[in-house]
Amino acid sequence: MHIIIYGIINSITLSLISLGFTLVYSISRVPNFAHGALYILSGYLVWLFINKFAGFPYPFAIIAAIGLTAVVGALIYRFILIRIRGMEISEIIATYAIGLAILEGLRWGGLRGGTFTLPTFMAGSVNLFDVSVDYQRLIIVGVGILTFVSLYVFTRYTKIGLALRGIAQDERAAMMLGINSDMTAIVSLAIGSALSGFAAVLLLPLGNIVVETGYNVLIFAIAVCVIGGLGSWGGTIVASFVIGFAQILTEAFISTHYQMVVALLAIIVTLLVKPSGIFGKQKELEERV
């Protein structure tokens, strides 16, 4: 039982982390390697607001931080990525470099000297089927499911959402219908960064804000997305459950330290067996004639 509950929690955690990356890639084909950096940046901003400005209410800090992170994401596209659009490798290097700059910059001036934590939303825990689960984790699961549902509704029933889906499916066709590709890319990067910040705000109260987490988030997000199929939202969710449960199972039966090993093995197995991922389109890898 413990496995099932914590498996679900871990899986939803992973999917929240990875959704931002998948969204950005599926819509604008930009692999945003600054994803982990934006995650930590967001957490740091919340901490700044509530600790440096006396009396700043927590909820406002959260909204402000997520908003700022979204703006940073949009700026990254507007001033840097827009010039190297389409050259995937340059995009990877550039976003990775920016992410590194943010993370190491934070390590040097910001997240230095002392521990940085964010308060949990609700202290205490509850007993679920004989398993002790703290409220924060319950909130995470609840909010996570809510996020998926609202994203689903957003992309199916709102104009902007449909536009984003259209671009995700076929960029050229969408452009011919008058949808501005650059604008959508900016929006998608903003939403993706916001999602990253959103995940940070939910998850960081569980522990300390440490720069290392930024790299871990990047690794897990990429692992989940590669396994689920780069660009497939359904794949991301399914893959996060696969990896989420795999990690919990190894934790239960072998040891806690194997989380990364699981991620690594999962990637290698995926690349060997079905490179395009669980829901990925094989077409993308092969047919380039």
Next chain:
Amino acid sequence: MEMMRKERIDRGLKVRTEGLYAISSYREILYLMGPRLLLIVGVLALPFIFELAPYWKRVINIMFVYALLALSFDFLANYVGLVCLGGAFLTGVGGYFSAIYNVYLSFPTYLAIPCATITGAAFCTLCLIPCLPLRGVYFAIVTLMYPLLFTRIIEALDILGGTNGITGVDGFANQYVEHYIIILVVIGFLFAMRRFVNQDIGLVLRGVKDNDQSVRASGIDVTRMKILAVFVASLIGCFGGAYMAHLYMWAGISLFALDFSIIPIASVVIGGGGTLVGALIGSFILVPLSEILRAFGTFRIVIYCIILTGFIVFKSEGLMIFMQRKYHQFERWVKV
């Protein structure tokens, strides 16, 4: 108003040095050999120049290790089309393998290093094989992740010395061996790679970068060629790692540090991609710069990343290409 345009023409000296005429007079020979001799002599003399500043001698050794990594990156990215974002993976594997051979298997240094280079390269290639048949993005992703993953795995599982690393690795016989091994290897690899990319097989690799479908249509297994390219590049990187393990007499997680991934990329971009020599020049500039900035801690990385992004975004051609142009051609304004 007169309209002028800029015209670039090969220098007379350059034109005369093509073909047989290259050995017709001392001037031509000097023109061709000059830069190469300057490089070789300069590089060989470095340890003596810095006799006066011992601290910097250690830096020179590391500079040449970075030069190797930059060479490896330049070859893979600009001659084969594979962008390796994880040079640290090569150094980490090379370093740990050498330490294992030396400490656990009691190989002497001069045996451990070659063994580590070759077996380390084989290991790296094996790890990278799954992503070679796929699009270039996957290679970038996987190479980026491997150093990060291996660091965490070693840490978490506490194997191979865990966070303390493998201590008690043998050093080199004396300081001069330390210097000249790496310098000679760098020069050796530089000229070997220049030769390699112009051999028939090197051309096939360059063809893979330009148009891999065409290479396939010529009946060549592109994946096998990529495996070869990765193996060669890994040889270069793993040697650097193995050398470092014996230089520091220690092999630890820091061999997988991000510096070894980022600085080579920045060196190549600044020095001029696709020239092989540019990779060296870039490292000769960046590594001492990095030392000078050491006081700033991890802020250095921020600076490199900004420089790197700037170069990539503004598509600068890099120093080497700029210098080559100046050397071989002259510019003048001509009336239209």
Next chain:
Amino acid sequence: MSEEPILSVKGISKSFGGLKALMDVSFDVQRGEVFGIIGPNGSGKTTIINCITGFISTLAGQVYFKGKEITGWKPHKIADAGIARTFQIMRPYYSLPAYKNLIIPLWSPRARKTGGWRGGGKHGDRDTVAVDILEEIGFERDSRVPYKLSSTLPTGYQKRLELARCMALRPEIIFCDEVFSGLSMSEIAGMLPLIEKMRDEGITLIMVEHRLRELFRVATRVMALNFGEKITEGEPSFVIEDKRVREAYLGTEEV
């Protein structure tokens, strides 16, 4: 020509998502003939080449080369077996001079096995053979054309370079994907002797073409496709008279 066909294509079908690009296409090609494939844009001409040469996976169907099944083989394996192809969208190796482009096919296992064209495949001075090959197909050595960077070559030369790339392998079949497109009359005049030379050397040519007049000068038999289906096959003069072929190109008369 009562022997077994050199290439036998049976029932190839291919869909791209909802689009049915090829539907149950079958045909045989005899050794030594020049087989044309014609049809309006979007009829699946390039797709059928991609399917046969292994660059695209098929939904259904088989391909037999000299009696052996090669369906589903990887492209380099099919090329190694002796089937070469040109690419409609030409991309020579831009960073290399023209003659170096030929080093790559001359280095391939097949060229080494069969000796390549003019013995260039054998270990030795591939550079010289490459320049000789280019001269043979019309790259003027005196003007140093073979030494020019391939990105600077005009279209006619690039097209011939594509064919040279195929010929360097000493293949048994060459698929020519619209080799006449984009060429001026004089450039075509330079191209036709090359095609005839290949035919005379015994290479089977399968030519996908849009320029029907030029094609019919060399083709022995022609197959017409429309919307992914084969509509007819036979001698050029017969096919061009076929009502369905005319309708495919010109449309029907609807009152």
